Amino acid sequence: MTSALDVTEALDIEPPTTELARRVSSSLDLSTSPNGTFHPASWVKGGGQLTRTSTNKQLKPFATEDIKILLLENVNKTGLDRLEAQGYQVTFLKTSLPEDELIAKIRDYHVIGIRSKTKLTSRVLREAKNLIVIGCFCIGTNQVDTQYAAEHGIAVFNSPFSNSRSVAELVIGEIISLARQLGDRSNEMHRGTWNKVSNGCWEIRGKTLGIIGYGHIGSQLSVLAEAFGMTVVFYDTVNLMALGTAKQLPSLQALLRTADFVTCHVPELPETKNMIGRKEIEYMKEGSYLINASRGSVIEIPALIDAMRAGKIAGAALDVYPAEPGGNGDYFTNDLNPWAEDLRSLKNIILTPHIGGSTEEAQSAIGIEVSEALVRYVNEGSTLGAVNMPEVNLRSLTMDEANHVRVIYIHRNIPGVLRGVNAILGDHNVDKQMTDSRGDVAYLMADISDVNVTLIKDLYQRLESLSSRIMTRVLY
Numbered sequence: 001m002t003s004a005l006d007v008t009e010a011l012d013i014e015p016p017t018t019e020l021a022r023r024v025s026s027s028l029d030l031s032t033s034p035n036g037t038f039h040p041a042s043w044v045k046g047g048g049q050l051t052r053t054s055t056n057k058q059l060k061p062f063a064t065e066d067i068k069i070l071l072l073e074n075v076n077k078t079g080l081d082r083l084e085a086q087g088y089q090v091t092f093l094k095t096s097l098p099e100d101e102l103i104a105k106i107r108d109y110h111v112i113g114i115r116s117k118t119k120l121t122s123r124v125l126r127e128a129k130n131l132i133v134i135g136c137f138c139i140g141t142n143q144v145d146t147q148y149a150a151e152h153g154i155a156v157f158n159s160p161f162s163n164s165r166s167v168a169e170l171v172i173g174e175i176i177s178l179a180r181q182l183g184d185r186s187n188e189m190h191r192g193t194w195n196k197v198s199n200g201c202w203e204i205r206g207k208t209l210g211i212i213g214y215g216h217i218g219s220q221l222s223v224l225a226e227a228f229g230m231t232v233v234f235y236d237t238v239n240l241m242a243l244g245t246a247k248q249l250p251s252l253q254a255l256l257r258t259a260d261f262v263t264c265h266v267p268e269l270p271e272t273k274n275m276i277g278r279k280e281i282e283y284m285k286e287g288s289y290l291i292n293a294s295r296g297s298v299i300e301i302p303a304l305i306d307a308m309r310a311g312k313i314a315g316a317a318l319d320v321y322p323a324e325p326g327g328n329g330d331y332f333t334n335d336l337n338p339w340a341e342d343l344r345s346l347k348n349i350i351l352t353p354h355i356g357g358s359t360e361e362a363q364s365a366i367g368i369e370v371s372e373a374l375v376r377y378v379n380e381g382s383t384l385g386a387v388n389m390p391e392v393n394l395r396s397l398t399m400d401e402a403n404h405v406r407v408i409y410i411h412r413n414i415p416g417v418l419r420g421v422n423a424i425l426g427d428h429n430v431d432k433q434m435t436d437s438r439g440d441v442a443y444l445m446a447d448i449s450d451v452n453v454t455l456i457k458d459l460y461q462r463l464e465s466l467s468s469r470i471m472t473r474v475l476y
């Protein structure tokens, strides 16, 4: 959305009247919003003159100060600032809440922002009568019953890629550290041992990096590695444009046979489970290195342990494990993973506690990305980036389209719905419309022109009466 600072344009005309809209919003409980006054927020008074703050219309079914947001778990300040700047009522808590307290509180809110500790189960969401959207200010969404949320018209957003650069930089650090056996030298010095050696220590310039999975992280890493003078090859199931002089190889085996350093950046899928096992390690070059900062299931760790003991693999860095503890403490033992102590005893292995994406920059970027997705959803209904809804978006309405309304109809994905919806919308001039489905839930968005208050009310009530309805929102 265009910010007020971008396009402040002084206009020499009367402000639009709020009278009409006030009557609509107080006579209609539009969407799950509280009854409030309609604020054409695009108009502000400055220097004795009315100014239009944006060329885009700010769509809102109710005044922004009526939107109540509950932010838990000390969400990054970048997120809090953006939500407060919208004029929403934000309650900010540093901690999570026990389930019963959460159930009592969540009823009042339209939006909730959480990180990984708050569990939004169906039991909690059942009580969230006013909730329209959940923001997970983190990567994963396992803590939310996303299916239940979708079936009740509640969109869920997260921030899957804000930490890609942090992971790529960690891997670059690990490549150099493994090549120079930095972990071992540092541990020796901590124990008081001076051990100056060059045997088996290498520059990374001129070596080949093999990247498995050339997505957000893999491609960032590709650029960084080339800057260090490495040759980059990658393997991906999708044909992708190589960055710089990197080269896509036709098979995993080809990559493993070529690379001096192999690094995994694939998602956790049935096909990627143990994708580097004994057979794959056999294909790797003698004295090569293996890195995994993707998911713990990707490497068969007992096979890696054997290959490192045999000297086939000269070093490894692991940031992720099949089982990881829920909190910090002395948990990295055989009780957690049966081979943990064997792994800890190996030389030239860097073991880190899933910190690939844990930087201040990544946290800040997550705050921005998720809060902006929430604002777009609340104000404009866009589901771009939602994890549990089809992605639907329409271009913004402009200030010249004063009598337009945006209708959002979240419904069950069953035969005949569109016939019913279009019978209602078809009486009007549908300027643009988009619909998509994901599993059992479908999302329809339509911009309708030349409507007045009576028509808005009629549209809303007729859509609400359809049996396929999950949630109707009308933004104007």
Ligand SMILES: NC(=O)c1ccc[n+]([C@@H]2O[C@H](COP(=O)([O-])OP(=O)(O)OC[C@H]3O[C@@H](n4cnc5c(N)ncnc54)[C@H](O)[C@@H]3O)[C@@H](O)[C@H]2O)c1
Binding pocket: 139, 160, 161, 163, 164, 167, 212, 213, 214, 215, 216, 217, 218, 235, 236, 237, 238, 265, 266, 267, 268, 269, 271, 272, 293, 294, 295, 319, 320, 354, 355, 356, 357, 358
């Ligand atoms: N260590 C951390 O803290 C941390 C932080 C962020 C992400 N991650 C993990 O890193 C991994 C990569 O993240 P991303 O953001 O780059 O993901 P991404 O979705 O952008 O990229 C993944 C790539 O892997 C490819 N791929 C899928 N299956 C494949 C297969 N069988 N063989 C080869 N390629 C395959 C995809 O086509 C895609 O290009 C994910 O597992 C993610 O969970 C870890």
